[in-house]
Amino acid sequence: MKSVLIFLFNDFEEVEAISTIDVLRRGGIEVIIASLTGEKNVIGAHKITCVADIIGIPEDDFDAIIIPGGSGVLSLRNDEKILKMIRRHYDKGKLIAAICAAPILLHDMGILEKHHYTCHFSMISEMKDARTHELVVSDGNMITGCGPAAAINFGLAIVEFFSNIQTVRQIAHVMMCDL
Secondary structure, eight states: OOEEEEEEOTTOOHHHHHHHHHHHHHTTOEEEEEESSSSSEEEOTTSOEEEOSEESOOSSOOSEEEEOOSGGGGGGTTOHHHHHHHHHHHHTTOEEEEETTTHHHHHHTTGGGGSOOOOOGGGTTTOTTOOTTOSEEEETTEEEEOSGGGHHHHHHHHHHHHSOHHHHHHHHHHTTOOO
16 A cells, blocks of 8 residues: 655645545545644644644655645745655655645755646746646656645546556546546
């Protein structure tokens, strides 16, 4: 079974995190939810509280790291421990998936220079090459999504990365989602 780590931080975008977690679990992928706040309960951008599985950044390797957006992601731009973990996983060829404003972390690290990507339109002043007209962009070991409305498709793209299009179609059918 594939295992992925998703970060939660104060003011994360709830739809992006929860929808992605839901789709991945439907796809048989183990999702570990890590709180970066020091508490198991993490409050999202719209005051919805989510409960993490673990507190802090584990030393383990995962098959993917997923970063939801929301205004709180900007506070991670200088978090060396998180950036180091992302770099280590990326350099090993493991999947990095970021949605909404979260691709800014990858942009700051220079990772996006080698990939096509999308992001939330509010970030376009810093990420001029973003394909903001696309909901989800998959390029090698990088998947990016443009925002909350793309969350289910973002999750489906991650499932497809680890699985196949038939599994994606089955999940989409049950969720009544157009591909």
